[in-house]
Amino acid sequence: MAAIPKEKPSRIEEERAQFARYKADVKARGKPFYPYAMFHDTIMSLVVVAVIIGLAAIWKWTSYGPHHDPTHPGLLGPEVTAPADPGTTSFVPRPDWYFYFLFYLLRIFKWPESVFLGTVGIPTICLILLFALPFLDRRRERRISARPVAMVAGVLTILSMAVLTWKGATAHEALASEVIADVPSWIQKEHLPPAAVPGAKLFATAGCTACHTYAGAGGSNLGAPDLTAIGSRHLGISFQIRHLQCPSCVNPGSPMPHFASLGYKRLHELAVFLEASKGVH
Amino acid sequence: MTLRRPPTRAELRRQRMEELVTYPLDWLEERSGLVGGIRYFLFRNVPSDVNWMQTLGSAALTAFLVQAITGVILAMYYTPSAATDPATGKPVAYESIQNITDHLTLGWLVRGMHRWGASVFIILMFLHMGRVFLFGAYKYPRELNWIVGVLILVLGMMEGFTGYLLPWDQTAYWATVVGINLNGTAPFLGPWLAQFLRSGQEITGETLTRFYSLHMLVIPAGIMALIGLHLYLVIRLGVSSPPWSKEAAGMEPAEEEPVPARRPGLMRPVPRGAGAAAIQAEPGGRD
Numbered sequence: 067m068a069a070i071p072k073e074k075p076s077r078i079e080e081e082r083a084q085f086a087r088y089k090a091d092v093k094a095r096g097k098p099f100y101p102y103a104m105f106h107d108t109i110m111s112l113v114v115v116a117v118i119i120g121l122a123a124i125w126k127w128t129s130y131g132p133h134h135d136p137t138h139p140g141l142l143g144p145e146v147t148a149p150a151d152p153g154t155t156s157f158v159p160r161p162d163w164y165f166y167f168l169f170y171l172l173r174i175f176k177w178p179e180s181v182f183l184g185t186v187g188i189p190t191i192c193l194i195l196l197f198a199l200p201f202l203d204r205r206r207e208r209r210i211s212a213r214p215v216a217m218v219a220g221v222l223t224i225l226s227m228a229v230l231t232w233k234g235a236t237a238h239e240a241l242a243s244e245v246i247a248d249v250p251s252w253i254q255k256e257h258l259p260p261a262a263v264p265g266a267k268l269f270a271t272a273g274c275t276a277c278h279t280y281a282g283a284g285g286s287n288l289g290a291p292d293l294t295a296i297g298s299r300h301l302g303i304s305f306q307i308r309h310l311q312c313p314s315c316v317n318p319g320s321p322m323p324h325f326a327s328l329g330y331k332r333l334h335e336l337a338v339f340l341e342a343s344k345g346v347h
Numbered sequence: 348m349t350l351r352r353p354p355t356r357a358e359l360r361r362q363r364m365e366e367l368v369t370y371p372l373d374w375l376e377e378r379s380g381l382v383g384g385i386r387y388f389l390f391r392n393v394p395s396d397v398n399w400m401q402t403l404g405s406a407a408l409t410a411f412l413v414q415a416i417t418g419v420i421l422a423m424y425y426t427p428s429a430a431t432d433p434a435t436g437k438p439v440a441y442e443s444i445q446n447i448t449d450h451l452t453l454g455w456l457v458r459g460m461h462r463w464g465a466s467v468f469i470i471l472m473f474l475h476m477g478r479v480f481l482f483g484a485y486k487y488p489r490e491l492n493w494i495v496g497v498l499i500l501v502l503g504m505m506e507g508f509t510g511y512l513l514p515w516d517q518t519a520y521w522a523t524v525v526g527i528n529l530n531g532t533a534p535f536l537g538p539w540l541a542q543f544l545r546s547g548q549e550i551t552g553e554t555l556t557r558f559y560s561l562h563m564l565v566i567p568a569g570i571m572a573l574i575g576l577h578l579y580l581v582i583r584l585g586v587s588s589p590p591w592s593k594e595a596a597g598m599e600p601a602e603e604e605p606v607p608a609r610r611p612g613l614m615r616p617v618p619r620g621a622g623a624a625a626i627q628a629e630p631g632g633r634d
Contacts, residue, residue, distance in 0.1 A: 078487075081487040081488070084487075085487065085488055087596075088585065088587075088588075088596045089585065091394075091596040092392045092393065092394055092585055092588075092596045093392055095394075095395055095596070096392030096393055096394050096395055096596070097392060097393065097395045098389070098390045098391070098392060098393075099388070099389060099390065099391055099392070099393050100389035100390060102393070103393050103397055103401075103586070104389070106397075106399060106402050107402050107405040107406075109402075110399075110402035110403075110405065110406045110409075111405060111406060111408075111409035113406075114406045114409045114410055114413075114467060114471070115409065115413060117467060118410070118413055118460050118463055118464045118467050119456070119460060121459065121460075121463035121466075121467070122455070122456050122458075122459025122460045122462070122463055123456075123459070125459045125462070125463065126455045126456075126459060130448070130449075131455070136445060136448070136449075142463070145445075145448055146441065146444060146445065146448075146514055146516045147516040147517045147518045148516060148517045149437050149438050149441045149515065149516055149517070150429070150438060150441070150515045150516055150517055150519060150520035151517065151520075152520070152549065152550070159521035159522050159524060159525040160518060160521075160522055161508075161511065161522045161525075161526060162465075162466075162507055162511055162522075163466070164466065164469045164470075164504065164507060165504075165507070165508070165526075172529070182532055182534070185529045185532040185533070186529075186532055186533040186534075186537070193497075193501070196497050197494055197497050199480075199485060199493060200485045200486060200487075200489075200490035200493050200494075201490065203483075203485075203486070204486075205486075206486060206487070207483070208482065208483035208484075208486065208587075208590040209590045209591065210481065210590055210591065213483065216480070216483075220477070220480055220481070224477070273521075312548075314528075314531065314538075319531070319532045319537070320528075320532075321525065321528035321529050321531065321532050322528065323521075323524045323525070323528060324548070324549060326549075327549075
């Protein structure tokens with residue numbers, strides 16, 4: 067062993083010394099960026115451009131290209147879906163795939179107590195941890211075998227993101243065309259009066275079941291509550307209409323979209339249906 | 348042995364040609380220093396054992412450049428208007444997307460590259476971040492560059508969110524409705540943010556123009572500035588060597604444990620050349 071220094075150098079002194087050694091080593095033994103590293107970078111960039119062109123070509127030649135139909139899904143999804151229409155809400159909201167992990171997080175937390183955790187809480191905490199990583203891990207050690215905590219944390223992060231993305235991609239979505247077939251069984255099970263039937267049909271087709279479950283139909287999404295027995299809470303027709311027109315006005319922080327565009331008559335039908343839903347007997 | 352004789356006419360012509368080429372370069376260098384800067388960029392040393400994984404950053408940069416170029420072309424033909432075209436009854440933005448995809452020469456390629464280049468860009472940013480994490484390359488003195496990188500990732504995902512609305516089809520519209528409502532659940536800032544993004548209570552044509560402006564002016568400007576800073580810091584601080592590197596530029600064993608004998612190649616005991624002086628000057632030295 068060499069002589070032990072009288073005073074242990076502080077961390078920042080050691081870091082500076084190590085960086086000075088790095089600079090000197092690279093100067094003495096490194097190789098110039100051009101042509102060596104740049105050659106690898108160029109090959110990789112060409113691969114990237116080729117992959118992007120390939121994806122564009124697969125998109126065209128498996129969907130709208132050969133089928134002459136812009137809504138044919140093909141391997142990578144359709145060219146476009148139907149034009150945006152705020153009036154007909156029978157569409158299941160779906161983000162691009164790299165938001166699936168956030169999207170699925172919302173199903174884990176149920177409205178209203180903890181949905182804030184899924185929408186903002188956990189993503190914000192994760193983002194702060196990501197920014198703070200260099201200040202949380204202050205050791206100089208860089209060898210992979212000597213950083214077990216960092217490696218386990220990294221693997222767990224990747225695994226949880228992958229699982230959430232996969233679950234988000236395969237989550238069951240309720241299609242309006244399937245849900246409408248359930249309306250007769252709702253009338254029977256819930257003993258719905260005839261006045262509630264138009265509202266039930268509207269409920270099945272207006273996209274409500276994209277987020278809400280009702281008598282076993284529909285998909286739970288964004289932490290939206292089950293509406294099978296919403297009528298037994300006696301919220302009242304006028305409350306239901308006001309809530310549908312502007313959910314976040316009645317229920318601050320609600321992520322539910324506004325349905326004022328359905329018009330008063332249809333909102334009234336929906337409200338009658340919801341108030342008549344006293345649960346499965 | 349050089350022959351002392353007057354230069355031939357061919358040699359004189361060659362000399363004049365060389366001056367013709369170097370004159371504008373010298374002119375530029377004298378007034379800006381740019382030529383020296385580029386020369387430094389190209390011929391700076393990197394560790395001699397950089398890994399293929401260390402090309403992921405430049406690969407992500409390439410994907411961003413593809414997005415920039417295809418985005419400029421799309422902006423020449425796209426109309427960010429939610430108004431209904433009286434001739435067809437379809438929204439103008441939706442029609443311009445269909446026109447680009449179906450009727451413009453190679454329009455399908457440009458839109459397809461922009462659509463899928465976005466995914467490739469996001470994937471490459473995540474892979475690049477994973478590589479930096481694996482190599483421990485976020486440690487001193489590169490902490491700031493890690494933060495800049497995370498900012499670029501966040502802005503990149505915001506590009507994905509704002510760009511998703513532009514085709515103005517059902518997928519775009521309803522994903523954005525939910526996305527904005529989710530932002531709205533944040534405490535304090537949430538409702539204000541949702542109001543700002545929507546430009547009102549409902550998603551309308553004004554939301555579309557707002558997203559278009561954010562998507563092609565505000566956020567890309569931010570990303571470009573941050574990429575510039577990111578590259579500046581990479582060039583200033585140097586490319587890190589892989590942690591398993593035999594050359595291991597500048598690395599030293601943790602102070603409490605000596606280099607294990609079974610891993611003799613990990614550290615060079617005494618580097619040759621200019622490196623040696625720096626090491627001997629180090630307080631505490633090494634074993």
